[in-house]
Amino acid sequence: MENAQKSIRTDEMIKKIPVRLLKNKLYKGLFFFAAVFTFVLLVVLLARIFSQGAAHLSWDFLQNFASRRPEQAGIKAAVIGTLWMMAVVVPVSLLLGVGTAIYLEEYAKQNRITRLIQMNISNLAGVPSVVFGLLGLTIFVRVLFLGNSVLAAGLTMSLLILPVIIVASQEAVRAVPKELREASYGLGATKWQTILRVVLPSALAGILTGSILAFSRAIGETAPLVVIGIPAFVAFLPKSVFDPFTALPMQIYNWTSRPQEEFHFLAAAGIIVLLVILILMNSVAVWIRNRYEKKY
Amino acid sequence: MALVAFKKQPDKTSKQPSVERRSVYTTKDCNLWYGNHHALKNINLDMKEREVTAIIGPSGCGKSTYIKTLNRMVDLVPNVKTSGVIEYRGRNIFNKEFHVEELRTRVGMVFQKPNPFPKSIFENIAFGLRIHGIKNKKIIHETVEKSLRQAAIWDEVKDRIHEPAYGLSGGQQQRLCIARCLALEPDVLLMDEPTSALDPVSTLKVEELIRDLKEKYSIIIVTHNMQQASRISDKTAFFLNGEVVEYDDTYTIFNNPADNRTEDYITGRFG
Numbered sequence: 001m002e003n004a005q006k007s008i009r010t011d012e013m014i015k016k017i018p019v020r021l022l023k024n025k026l027y028k029g030l031f032f033f034a035a036v037f038t039f040v041l042l043v044v045l046l047a048r049i050f051s052q053g054a055a056h057l058s059w060d061f062l063q064n065f066a067s068r069r070p071e072q073a074g075i076k077a078a079v080i081g082t083l084w085m086m087a088v089v090v091p092v093s094l095l096l097g098v099g100t101a102i103y104l105e106e107y108a109k110q111n112r113i114t115r116l117i118q119m120n121i122s123n124l125a126g127v128p129s130v131v132f133g134l135l136g137l138t139i140f141v142r143v144l145f146l147g148n149s150v151l152a153a154g155l156t157m158s159l160l161i162l163p164v165i166i167v168a169s170q171e172a173v174r175a176v177p178k179e180l181r182e183a184s185y186g187l188g189a190t191k192w193q194t195i196l197r198v199v200l201p202s203a204l205a206g207i208l209t210g211s212i213l214a215f216s217r218a219i220g221e222t223a224p225l226v227v228i229g230i231p232a233f234v235a236f237l238p239k240s241v242f243d244p245f246t247a248l249p250m251q252i253y254n255w256t257s258r259p260q261e262e263f264h265f266l267a268a269a270g271i272i273v274l275l276v277i278l279i280l281m282n283s284v285a286v287w288i289r290n291r292y293e294k295k296y
Numbered sequence: 297m298a299l300v301a302f303k304k305q306p307d308k309t310s311k312q313p314s315v316e317r318r319s320v321y322t323t324k325d326c327n328l329w330y331g332n333h334h335a336l337k338n339i340n341l342d343m344k345e346r347e348v349t350a351i352i353g354p355s356g357c358g359k360s361t362y363i364k365t366l367n368r369m370v371d372l373v374p375n376v377k378t379s380g381v382i383e384y385r386g387r388n389i390f391n392k393e394f395h396v397e398e399l400r401t402r403v404g405m406v407f408q409k410p411n412p413f414p415k416s417i418f419e420n421i422a423f424g425l426r427i428h429g430i431k432n433k434k435i436i437h438e439t440v441e442k443s444l445r446q447a448a449i450w451d452e453v454k455d456r457i458h459e460p461a462y463g464l465s466g467g468q469q470q471r472l473c474i475a476r477c478l479a480l481e482p483d484v485l486l487m488d489e490p491t492s493a494l495d496p497v498s499t500l501k502v503e504e505l506i507r508d509l510k511e512k513y514s515i516i517i518v519t520h521n522m523q524q525a526s527r528i529s530d531k532t533a534f535f536l537n538g539e540v541v542e543y544d545d546t547y548t549i550f551n552n553p554a555d556n557r558t559e560d561y562i563t564g565r566f567g
Binding site for chain 2 (some may be wrong): 109110177179180181182183184185186187188189190193197198201202
């Protein structure tokens with residue numbers, strides 16, 4: 001009797017619940033499978049690399065230069081070379097990237113030109129790294145006569161990761177509440193004082209997290225180095241940014257392309273060194289994020 | 297007519313004729329547009345020193361816009377156009393030679409939502425001094441204590457002055473923001489609905505503070521709370537649709553308004 005007056009029927013809705021619960025479980029299973037699949041792939045990859053390379057990891061491997069004889073070959077020039085390159089990449093890309101982000105967020109008028117620049121920067125982040133290699137070859141190697149030096153490679157890599165740093169920094173700067181800016185301006189602070197004392201400290205965690213992830217990419221990239229002609233066989237260390245050098249991915253790439261199997265194991269050992277460096281950098285990024293986000 | 301309860305202040309009549317107060321803000325034919333939206337229309341107001349001037353009116357009437365114009369905070373909004381003159385102590389604030397930094401140093405602002413910096417309590421107050429180039433540690437320490445005392449929050453925070461300001465309650469944060477303004481020893485305090493985000497007890501404390509500060513500072517306060525305006529202000533301006541409908545002694549506005557719209561608003565018939 002009462003049911004007849006209702007436009008919806010509760011007992012029918014209740015009957016449908018098991019079907020809905022089944023769907024609920026189904027999707028959970030689907031997502032679980034996706035996660036397991038990714039994880040297994042990663043484990044297989046790591047297992048392969050470690051089974052091949054772990055035996056070749058030794059103090060000598062880290063201490064020796066490249067050699068034609070696999071048992072004497074080491075990765076010293078590549079590790080030191082990568083550090084030299086990053087000594088160029090970190091300051092150049094941070095200054096240009098954060099500077100651009102601050103200009104776009106704090107100073108630029110929101111008009112069509114700004115939006116066009118903004119769109120271009122976002123698109124640049126998706127441009128293949130080979131293209132940045134060609135750009136570096138044209139400008140730094142050919143026009144500025146920097147050759148296959150640390151500086152040429154460092155500047156090319158800076159260009160490559162610049163869009164990522166700009167976008168990450170912009171997001172971090174944009175996330176600073178407008179109330180904080182108002183508080184600063186309200187006390188008579190200039191724009192620069194507000195940026196330096198209020199915006200940047202609040203945005204720092206986001207800027208550094210994004211930047212360190214971008215730096216990891218610069219360490220791992222191979223294609224631009226190949227294009228600008230960075231040698232793989234180097235038996236000396238650079239003494240200045242104008243000296244030729246080699247980098248970890250170049251060394252690994254060179255070893256994998258050799259016919260002797262011994263060198264493939266060396267490549268695996270090199271990959272382990274590279275992975276350790278990347279994991280260390282990402283841990284720093286996580287640490288910075290946790291440390292600075294707790295403050296607010 | 298049924299008007300809201302209004303306690304007549306005992307010293308009201310005796311105080312009025314005694315001192316000739318000078319103007320802090322004189323607004324002459326001020327207009328403001330956000331793009332095509334005409335937000336302030338021909339505002340004419342004369343605000344006196346060491347008085348509390350309340351600005352009341354329904355949402356969207358332009359009261360917040362107006363108070364943000366007084367320290368040119370509206371400049372931060374893109375596509376803002378103004379016309380007319382606002383004189384602060386006889387100087388047109390729209391004049392290019394009058395730097396906004398100077399105006400905002402002389403005129404402090406307290407915002408709707410407490411907005412302390414993500415720094416310690418001490419650094420929040422010291423911020424204003426530091427940006428103005430004061431480095432002397434003794435002066436900074438003295439000023440921090442003095443400002444916190446003036447804002448009636450010293451006793452609550454003196455033992456944790458180097459702890460984050462975000463650990464304070466909302467009401468304490470707002471009084472901290474008031475102290476932050478006082479550190480620069482301003483001439484005027486602009487308050488944009490300073491108690492709208494606070495609970496009744498905190499609101500009462502801020503109102504008491506405003507009454508104390510009136511002795512030294514000129515205070516202009518925007519409020520959507522009419523009882524608050526009647527409790528703390530000397531003069532009240534009623535804004536509606538970007539215009540000043542009525543501006544008079546608070547007592548007159550609440551007991552004998554000249555305009556029907558003022559009466560309708562304060563009796564709660566709209567808004």
